[in-house]
Amino acid sequence: MRVNGAAHPAPSDPRRLLSDHLRHDLGLTGTHVGCEHGVCGCCTVLLDGAPVRSCLMLAVQAEGHDVTTIEGLAADGAPLHPVQQAFHECHGLQCGFCTPGFVMSVVGLLAQHPNPTAQQIDEGISGNLCRCTGYASIRRAVVRAAELSK
Amino acid sequence: MKPPPFEYHAPTTVDEACALLASLEDAKVLAGGQSLVPLLNFRLARPAHLIDINRIAGLDRIYERDGGVAVQALARQAAVEDSDLVARVCPLAGAAVRLVAHRVIRNRGTVCGSLAHADPASELPAVLLALGGHVVARSTRGERVIEAGGLFHGVLETALAPDELVVEAWFPASPVPFAIVEESRRHGDFALAGVVRAADRLSLFGVAPTPVLADPRDPTKGLSPSGDLEATPEFRLHLVRVLTAKAFAA
Numbered sequence: 001m002r003v004n005g006a007a008h009p010a011p012s013d014p015r016r017l018l019s020d021h022l023r024h025d026l027g028l029t030g031t032h033v034g035c036e037h038g039v040c041g042c043c044t045v046l047l048d049g050a051p052v053r054s055c056l057m058l059a060v061q062a063e064g065h066d067v068t069t070i071e072g073l074a075a076d077g078a079p080l081h082p083v084q085q086a087f088h089e090c091h092g093l094q095c096g097f098c099t100p101g102f103v104m105s106v107v108g109l110l111a112q113h114p115n116p117t118a119q120q121i122d123e124g125i126s127g128n129l130c131r132c133t134g135y136a137s138i139r140r141a142v143v144r145a146a147e148l149s150k
Numbered sequence: 151m152k153p154p155p156f157e158y159h160a161p162t163t164v165d166e167a168c169a170l171l172a173s174l175e176d177a178k179v180l181a182g183g184q185s186l187v188p189l190l191n192f193r194l195a196r197p198a199h200l201i202d203i204n205r206i207a208g209l210d211r212i213y214e215r216d217g218g219v220a221v222q223a224l225a226r227q228a229a230v231e232d233s234d235l236v237a238r239v240c241p242l243a244g245a246a247v248r249l250v251a252h253r254v255i256r257n258r259g260t261v262c263g264s265l266a267h268a269d270p271a272s273e274l275p276a277v278l279l280a281l282g283g284h285v286v287a288r289s290t291r292g293e294r295v296i297e298a299g300g301l302f303h304g305v306l307e308t309a310l311a312p313d314e315l316v317v318e319a320w321f322p323a324s325p326v327p328f329a330i331v332e333e334s335r336r337h338g339d340f341a342l343a344g345v346v347r348a349a350d351r352l353s354l355f356g357v358a359p360t361p362v363l364a365d366p367r368d369p370t371k372g373l374s375p376s377g378d379l380e381a382t383p384e385f386r387l388h389l390v391r392v393l394t395a396k397a398f399a400a
Contacts, residue, residue, distance in 0.1 A: 014158035037188040056187040127252025
């Protein structure tokens with residue numbers, strides 16, 4: 001599989017979840033794991049460009065596919081990705097635990113709806129849980145990310 | 151490791167998958183994995199073998215057949231959501247799939263997987279039932295059609311034999327008017343109760359061990375839904391009445 005553009009062998013144990021493979025085998029700990037059963041959205045990554053839950057995939061299933069994690073959105077020292085920049089500007093985070101998942105989901109949302117309506121924003125982030133912010137600044141960040149992405 | 155031990159198989163053809171299902175004891179089919187993998191992670195499901203069908207090429211088509219829409223086993227829910235054909239021929243299925251979990255889940259989850267999983271609170275089984283659709287099941291013994299009316303046997307139980315693979319689901323064209331209305335705590339959560347209207351036909355979900363057909367004039371007749379932290383049985387019956395009135399007001 002290719003992870004953030006670099007080729008990696010799949011793990012030998014098929015029981016390895018993609019989330020655990022990214023974190024434990026590849027050291028990409030930006031992908032967070034919260035519930036590990038598909039509810040919280042923290043572990044969201046892009047699979048061939050579309051956001052998916054990495055805790056609900058076996059790592060062997062990503063063989064032959066492109067995986068993008070939060071580390072792959074912007075290189076160290078390079079300007080932030082527009083969605084990251086928007087979360088930064090709008091204070092779309094507090095503790096930051098859920099943030100990588102939100103950012104990856106919003107990247108997918110804006111790919112599908114470049115100018116999302118309020119309802120599309122609410123639906124687009126409804127699969128991610130944040131226990132700090134109350135979502136108001138996250139919604140603002142999505143609007144800002146859409147502006148920055150133009 | 152979160153999931154319990156299993157032996158992993160990745161067939162590349164339907165025949166190979168069916169041969170594995172026929173020869174292995176205690177095997178589960180892994181399609182989108184959005185219901186199965188949580189069950190594995192909780193260790194509520196402990197199959198000896200996982201048969202991952204995602205490597206089978208050409209099993210993700212959505213095409214017109216017999217005046218309706220056929221959705222193959224690997225067609226993702228997101229693809230059905232975005233399908234112009236579904237929007238034209240069976241907009242009810244398109245409306246229903248938008249209520250299934252979240253887009254991020256629908257990017258992996260499959261329509262056939264939802265039907266085979268048969269969660270009583272799931273939208274697509276109720277849609278298939280209201281429309282009178284079917285699934286096509288394949289095994290080394292051959293292929294058979296299972297009508298929606300005979301598919302759902304109980305909570306997560308279907309008429310599918312252990313050696314059968316759902317290769318496609320067929321949704322008849324949606325009649326006019328149609329509606330799907332549900333009540334859930336958050337967008338994308340499992341519904342506390344929901345109703346599907348296809349012209350004069352009404353099916354309910356989330357209020358019985360399987361989706362059920364009901365009389366639009368007396369939709370709660372014979373129902374005894376279970377209660378949980380989210381909703382009492384009485385509240386679910388109330389929702390059925392209100393949602394049915396909404397669906398038939400359109």
